[in-house]
Amino acid sequence: MSKLEQLLSQYAAYHLDHKNILTHFVGIPLIVFSIMCLTARAGFHFSGFEITLALVLIIVSCVYYLKLDLWFGCIMLLLFSAVYPLALKIAGFGLAAWLxxxxxxxxVGWVFQFVGHFYEKKKPAFxxxxxxxxxxxxxxxxxxxxxMGFRQELQQRILEQAxxxxxxxxTKPVQI
Known part of the structure; x- marks a missing residue:
């Protein structure tokens, strides 16, 4: 089993209910985007470029994703690149509006997450x-x-392990 399969199946074990997965399609992008917005304000200029904490987090995350899977990493890089300018715009708002x-x-992103886990009847994986x-x-x-019908073999292996x-x-007793 690849590292990608191991990590995704471990995460999927907490996310087998379809309603939970659907709430994550809203919650996780909102959370990630909000973190981009919050960290896009911290940065410095270097050789005419603005290096923000958000940009550093994007690069580090995408390098990790690329190591796990080339295609997923490239798609994630494209997605992050598409929303980063909006995060920069929001980071440029006045302090109160930005925060x-x-x-x-x-x-709002976390509300979606916890609603999903209510359906799942499992705590979040993290x-x-x-x-x-x-x-x-x-x-x-x-x-x-x-x-979308792609990578079905990978999906089946992940689901089986999850x-x-x-x-x-x-089967484990609940610890309080």
Missing amino acids: MLSIGIFV LDDLVGLIIGPLFVLAEAIFM RKQRAAMD
Whole structure:
């Protein structure tokens, strides 16, 4: 099993309910975008270029995604590149407007996440493993690709492993 399959199946084990997956199509992009907005304000100029914390996070994330899977990494890079200018625009707003909009988007994104996990009856994956925070966006992309009918063999391997992991989780006693 590849590292990509391992990470996506581990994440998918917390996300087997279709309603939960659908809420993640809204929640995760909102959360990622809000983080871009919040971090796009911090930066410096270097040789005529503005280097923001958001740009650094995009580059680091995409290098990680590219290492996991070339196609998913390239698509993620395109998606991040498409929304980064909007994040920069929002970061250019006055302090109050920037914070209210960025934090508002963040909160709405998390509301969608928790509604989805209500349907799933499972806590979010990152509560057990912080890697889930960076895998979440990749999971949403992979699910979109799968829904379009691409990479079906990968989807089947991930689902098979996720169901096994979920069954193991469900047999463990609840810890309080």
